[in-house]
Amino acid sequence: MALREQISDVLGTQVLFANADKEKLTKKRWHEILRCKEEFLNNPSADPSQYSCMDKDVAASWMRSRKLGVNPHKIVTIPNEGQLTKLCAKHKQLINITNEQVAPFRDKMVALGYLFYLFDESGMILCHEGVWVEDQVADKGSRIGILANEETEGTTAHGLCFHLKRPVQLIGPENYCIPLQNRIASAAPIMGDDGSISAAVVILSPPLVEDLEDDRINHLYMHTLALISSVATSIETKIKLVNHSADYEKTRNEVAKLSEELQKARDKMASAHESLSASFAFIDEGMIAVNNKGKILQINSEAIRIFKVRPEESGNRNISEFLTSDSAIMRRAGSGESFTIDECIKVEGLKARPYRISVRPVLNQYTKKLDVVILKFISCEKLLNQQNNRMGRAAFFKFEDILGESMAIKSTIVQARRFADSPENILLIGESGTGKELFAHSIHNAYRPNGPFMAVNCAALPRELVGSELFGYEGGSFTGAERCGKAGKIELADGGTLFLDEIGDMPLEHQAILLRTLQDKHVMRIGGNRYKEVDFRLVAATNKDLLKMVEENTFREDLYYRISVLGIFIPPLRERGKDISLLSKLFIHNYCERMGWPEPQLSPEAEKIITQFRWPGNVRQLQNSIHHAINTANGETIEPCNLPSYVLQNSAPVTGSSTPRFSGTAPQTFDLKTIEKEAIEAALQRANNCIPTAAEMVGLSRSTLYRKLKEYNIPIS
Numbered sequence: 267m268a269l270r271e272q273i274s275d276v277l278g279t280q281v282l283f284a285n286a287d288k289e290k291l292t293k294k295r296w297h298e299i300l301r302c303k304e305e306f307l308n309n310p311s312a313d314p315s316q317y318s319c320m321d322k323d324v325a326a327s328w329m330r331s332r333k334l335g336v337n338p339h340k341i342v343t344i345p346n347e348g349q350l351t352k353l354c355a356k357h358k359q360l361i362n363i364t365n366e367q368v369a370p371f372r373d374k375m376v377a378l379g380y381l382f383y384l385f386d387e388s389g390m391i392l393c394h395e396g397v398w399v400e401d402q403v404a405d406k407g408s409r410i411g412i413l414a415n416e417e418t419e420g421t422t423a424h425g426l427c428f429h430l431k432r433p434v435q436l437i438g439p440e441n442y443c444i445p446l447q448n449r450i451a452s453a454a455p456i457m458g459d460d461g462s463i464s465a466a467v468v469i470l471s472p473p474l475v476e477d478l479e480d481d482r483i484n485h486l487y488m489h490t491l492a493l494i495s496s497v498a499t500s501i502e503t504k505i506k507l508v509n510h511s512a513d514y515e516k517t518r519n520e521v522a523k524l525s526e527e528l529q530k531a532r533d534k535m536a537s538a539h540e541s542l543s544a545s546f547a548f549i550d551e552g553m554i555a556v557n558n559k560g561k562i563l564q565i566n567s568e569a570i571r572i573f574k575v576r577p578e579e580s581g582n583r584n585i586s587e588f589l590t591s592d593s594a595i596m597r598r599a600g601s602g603e604s605f606t607i608d609e610c611i612k613v614e615g616l617k618a619r620p621y622r623i624s625v626r627p628v629l630n631q632y633t634k635k636l637d638v639v640i641l642k643f644i645s646c647e648k649l650l651n652q653q654n655n656r657m658g659r660a661a662f663f664k665f666e667d668i669l670g671e672s673m674a675i676k677s678t679i680v681q682a683r684r685f686a687d688s689p690e691n692i693l694l695i696g697e698s699g700t701g702k703e704l705f706a707h708s709i710h711n712a713y714r715p716n717g718p719f720m721a722v723n724c725a726a727l728p729r730e731l732v733g734s735e736l737f738g739y740e741g742g743s744f745t746g747a748e749r750c751g752k753a754g755k756i757e758l759a760d761g762g763t764l765f766l767d768e769i770g771d772m773p774l775e776h777q778a779i780l781l782r783t784l785q786d787k788h789v790m791r792i793g794g795n796r797y798k799e800v801d802f803r804l805v806a807a808t809n810k811d812l813l814k815m816v817e818e819n820t821f822r823e824d825l826y827y828r829i830s831v832l833g834i835f836i837p838p839l840r841e842r843g844k845d846i847s848l849l850s851k852l853f854i855h856n857y858c859e860r861m862g863w864p865e866p867q868l869s870p871e872a873e874k875i876i877t878q879f880r881w882p883g884n885v886r887q888l889q890n891s892i893h894h895a896i897n898t899a900n901g902e903t904i905e906p907c908n909l910p911s912y913v914l915q916n917s918a919p920v921t922g923s924s925t926p927r928f929s930g931t932a933p934q935t936f937d938l939k940t941i942e943k944e945a946i947e948a949a950l951q952r953a954n955n956c957i958p959t960a961a962e963m964v965g966l967s968r969s970t971l972y973r974k975l976k977e978y979n980i981p982i983s
Contacts, residue, residue: 298317299440300438300761302319302439303439306332313325313329314328314329315329324421327416327420327421328442331421336416336419336420338420339444341414342413342414344412345409345410345411345412346390346411346412347411350390350410350411357392360384360464361393363501363504363505364392364467365393367501374628374640376395376396376626379396380396380471381398381469381470382470383409383468383469383470385414385466385467386464387463387465388413388415389414389415389418389424389425390411390412391413394409394410419443421441421442422441422446423468427455428463431455431463433452434453435453435490450474450490452469452494453466454491454499455498456501459506466498467494469494469497471490496531503524503527504531551568551644552568552569552641552644553569554585554641555639556584556585556638556639557639560586560596561581561584562584565580569643572621573613574613574614574616588613590612593609595609595623595625596639598625599627600627601627602627602634604626605625606622607622608621608622608623609623620645621645622643622645624642625641626640661707661715665708668704668705668708669845670842670845670849671845672837672841672845674837674842674843675845678705681834682709682834685709687713688832691803691830692805692831692833693807693812694808695809695836696835697882698809699839699884699887700884700885701884701885702767705834710762710763710765713763714761714803717760719759719763720755720756724768724769724770725767725771732772733776734752734754734792735754736756736776736780737756737757737789737791737792738751738756738789738791739791739792739794743792743793751793754789756789756800757789757800760800760802767806767807768808768809769829770808774820774822777822781828784804784825785828787799787800812826839887846876850892851868853888853892854868854904857892857893860962861962866904867904869904869905872895872904872908875906875914876888876909887941890941891910893948894909894945895908897949898948910945911944912940942978943980946974946975946980949964955982
């Protein structure tokens with residue numbers, strides 16, 4: 267018997283499984299539906315029912331939602347207070363019984379990131395458990411009282427549940443609203459005595475991370491449907507039992523039968539509860555449940571790895587063994603409030619390591635005293651990597667953010683906008699500092715704004731790491747490889763844009779592999795034995811003469827013609843005329859606003875020098891020079907003497923009211939390293955040698971600033 271049929275048999279009804287010819291939920295199927303949805307939202311004439319991956323009922327609901335004018339980019343957030351009061355009075359019994367049935371597993375469900383809802387037949391939210399957490403921003407407000415039906419939120423699991431009169435499960439992109447498309451939604455109806463649907467209960471899975479494996483996705487896919495259907499049956503049976511118990515004309519046999527049905531529903535709930543507990547093991551972070559004395563009650567595999575304990579001895583260990591003597595976790599948990607704290611975890615024989623620990627206390631529902639504490643551990647190193655990954659997967663700028671009034675930059679923007687609508691590869695050509703990455707961001711946000719943006723600087727990668735960074739690798743492929751392998755930037759760019767900056771520095775041996783990937787859109791990890799289909803748009807950038815490199819046999823000719831189908835030349839700053847003054851004043855305003863300083867004005871003499879300088883480092887060099895000038899200005903005006911010495915080298919001496927930051931004879935030749943060194947020295951003096959403050963001033967991370975100090979031999983007192 268197929269898995270779908272087994273679930274339907276257990277639930278006693280036919281269940282709507284989207285794309286019913288496939289029993290398992292996989293990332294590939296998820297992305298097929300996501301691509302269908304993108305085309306549907308971008309093409310008013312698209313019919314989703316023509317796609318093999320789409321369920322016909324979901325497709326029909328999408329069409330109705332578009333016809334109703336539902337905005338797919340937001341969900342309803344304003345409650346209907348007037349109607350809520352009446353409905354709560356009407357459904358008082360339903361709400362109370364629902365809260366009673368959910369109570370045994372509410373805290374663990376919420377702690378694991380699930381969301382639970384009770385809807386009446388109109389789509390009004392009567393109960394809500396859980397916290398929305400998206401992009402590290404928590405919304406702790408209740409959604410009770412919000413009307414969420416097909417007219418306001420489009421296709422939803424509960425909406426189809428009411429429409430089809432049976433349990434429904436939607437995977438992320440099948441939900442019409444984009445804020446819901448990284449969750450699995452499972453809904454089950456609560457039936458009345460007359461066979462009509464009086465309400466529906468819904469459970470939303472935690473947000474699914476991009477690299478979650480197929481078996482983990484499928485686990486969430488199946489067990490949430492069983493859980494919510496058991497909850498619905500339990501609520502439905504308890505309502506009947508309460509109503510019939512009040513009716514003295516009902517026989518004891520009928521009451522006994524209802525009690526037996528309630529017990530069966532509770533047994534199913536217990537089984538679903540065990541399944542929810544089993545999902546502890548599927549959480550990538552370390553998870554531990556301890557009692558009010560700190561004794562470990564439950565621990566998942568990742569926490570076992572972190573604390574180096576054997577599974578059989580976990581029940582005899584105490585969390586205090588791994589915390590520092592001044593840890594405040596258990597004391598603060600006694601207040602009953604959830605919190606997040608950074609503390610060091612000490613494991614015998616190993617150096618203590620910092621972790622971010624999320625703490626959720628569970629209070630006894632009768633005594634209101636601390637019963638259980640659920641702890642989630644994420645290493646600070648992993649958090650930093652996640653932040654770096656998010657920065658690498660997001661394009662922040664649009665064409666509107668590229669400033670300039672000169673004809674040179676305006677015509678370039680017009681050309682880039684036109685090319686952005688094409689799926690062809692684009693080559694951005696321009697000197698260092700002209701803003702090639704801004705154009706790459708803008709092209710992505712015009713073409714595939716909902717897909718990932720993966721940026722790789724080919725010049726910054728060690729030669730031996732280029733292959734693993736671009737193509738990924740399987741576990742155990744080489745010494746130091748992660749056990750589970752790692753996806754490369756090309757694989758992660760599936761559905762979005764791959765930006766290869768400084769592509770002229772890519773080693774020849776990897777150029778051939780990249781060319782093959784661009785030709786057939788398949789990628790194989792290092793050490794792998796199978797290809798994976800990828801759909802991405804390449805945007806490359808260079809400040810080198812690639813045609814000359816082709817002649818010198820340092821760059822492949824076939825790759826050059828493959829990546830330069832559409833070429834965009836970005837003009838240097840010296841050809842942009844009045845844009846120099848415009849950008850200078852913008853940099854002054856933004857920098858002073860960020861630092862909380864008074865905003866100085868450019869003197870006419872300083873502005874003249876700035877506009878006459880050739881700016882070999884372009885916009886980036888201009889920005890660094892302005893930051894240098896702000897840090898050395900003593901008054902309300904930036905004078906020529908506040909500008910870096912390389913800007914003044916071709917100008918006649920100009921006296922001013924301020925004193926230059928540096929003294930001595932200016933060197934005869936200058937490059938970007940000289941600019942950077944002077945900016946760092948100026949920032950250190952202004953910040954009184956405080957590294958974090960100086961790093962913020964020059965726009966570098968602390969680690970990069972320390973590396974620059976060593977590189978330029980800059981002493982720190």
